[in-house]
Amino acid sequence: MVEFRYRTDEVTEQPSVTLDAFLDQSNATAVRLEPDDDARALIPFLDRLTLIEVAFPKFRDGRGYSAARILREAGYQGELRAQGDVLVDQIAYMRRCGFDSFAPEASLNPEAVARALANYDHAYQGAADSVVPIWKLRHG
Template sequence: MTLIRFRDDEAHEEPAVTLDSFLGQSNATAVRLETGEDARALLPHLDRLALIEVAFPTFRDGRGYSAARILREAGYKGELRAAGNVLIDQVSHMRRCGFDALASDSPLDPDAVNAAIARYEHVYQKAADGRQPVWALRHG
């Protein structure tokens, strides 16, 4: 598994527990959301989480993007990791949704990842990555 991080802090090494296990215990600081699990269940616990790993079992399943947006818009500041079938074509969208770490089942070239993120100079809407939309840059 290839791990690429866009954070300056240390990688969280504690294994991520399932959502059900997390909700049933009080000491875990890392949780894994599987496909179809509701990220909103974590909202009352965001302050104690250092890592939320979101499963991408197939590149065709976009529910993980929604989970990332829900968590970032709720104020989650910890590491948000996309894990599983992460493809280079998805990287820029994952970053815009708030993912700041990628754990791909396939090898990812860090240079290609950075090139994918930098590929589009302008964006058209606000997102979790903080980039300003082109209209805001031009018209204030």
């Protein structure tokens, strides 16, 4: 995975297309998944994608976490961006699920983001990242 990035400015890049538009063309390299989209539809195309943007229209909608984990476990190595109603409290969990960049609608305090990412040294369960669960460290 690439370095975790916080998007605070507009980045010039190929615009993301919807999943339906992506499946109907052969040259797109960036796609946007909405909460109702099935991330598994992208699995045959992961090698040509450079960006998958996952929409979080409401912070309480957790379907994007599942999409991220599905994509990472299927082998996706490109940028996986959480976009929308992203809160500081969610960032560490998003990273564990496989997100490596995020673009929140509301501005976040960079120091609070850094603290959120550094808050916990250990995890209790396995995830899409390479962190070894604490129980495995104890008993492994």
